[in-house]
Amino acid sequence: MKKIIALILILGFASSSCEPDDICDPTTPTTPRMLIQFYDISNPSVQKNVTNLKVIGEGMTEGVVLNPTGIDAAKYVTNGNNILLPLKTDADIVKYKFILNYGNKNPVLVNEDNLEFNYTRENIYVSRACGYKTVFNLAPNNPFALTDSTIPDGFWIQYVLVEKDNITNENDTIIKIFF
Secondary structure, eight states, X not given: OHHHHHHHHHHHHHHHXXXXXXXXXXXXXXXXXXXXXXXXXXXXXXXXXXXXXXXXETTOSOOEEESOOSSOGGGSXXXXXXXXXXXXXXXXXXEEEEEETTTOSSGGGOEEEEEEEXXXXXXXXXXXXXXXXXXXXXXXXXXXXXXXXXXXXXXXXXXXXXXXXXEOOSSSEEEEEEO
């Protein structure tokens, strides 16, 4: 009887030392990307699709292309009136090139504008399984800088509006670009 009780106690202690699996649920909100939407400058309440727009982050060689034509469209993003762009979690500035008419055989029609976003970061604890997420706040006085490419070709981006300055999820429009 003592052996049975000892065996039950040993099995009880052995099974109680198991730890639950720490797996972050895919639906748990993590570090959000910035939602940018494109609008028609002549009718500011109407979203406008952008064709052959390539967006490349500073220091990157690859980017995403909105509504590509004449190139391998299967490997690019194809929703032409908005884009989700990541912000750096280890810096307070991120720079992107917005290249309109990317892939056009006539280089005169290709137009590149640069947007630099300035922000602050805050790390928020999510859970033991998910760790931390970073939320961002665009700088109140100078949230962005719009510049032309190294070869001046005029701005295709005519107006940039900051709709919301805190980036806590991917559902809220942060920036509106009018062209």
